[in-house]
Amino acid sequence: MEWNVIDGKLVNNFKFKSQTELVHFLLKVANYADEINHHPDCKVHKAFQLEITLYTYDKNEITNLDYQLAEKIDGLFSN
Secondary structure, eight states: OOOEEETTEEEEEEEOSSHHHHHHHHHHHHHHHHHHTOOOEEEEETTTEEEEEEOBTTTTBOOHHHHHHHHHHHHHHHO
């Protein structure tokens, strides 16, 4: 998956065949985010699309943790 830098944040859109598939994926992302205590901003749109934005607010920049989370999210999506 390709992450883009938009307004200084990492952003990616994921498309699913159903809302159920989207929600199962989001739950996997949320569980991992809780484990590492680094949480993405997520927006469901067009019913079957999920936009994920990664940014470290307390550092006011994209950090290595954001890139690590992006890599993990890509792995979860490809499984």
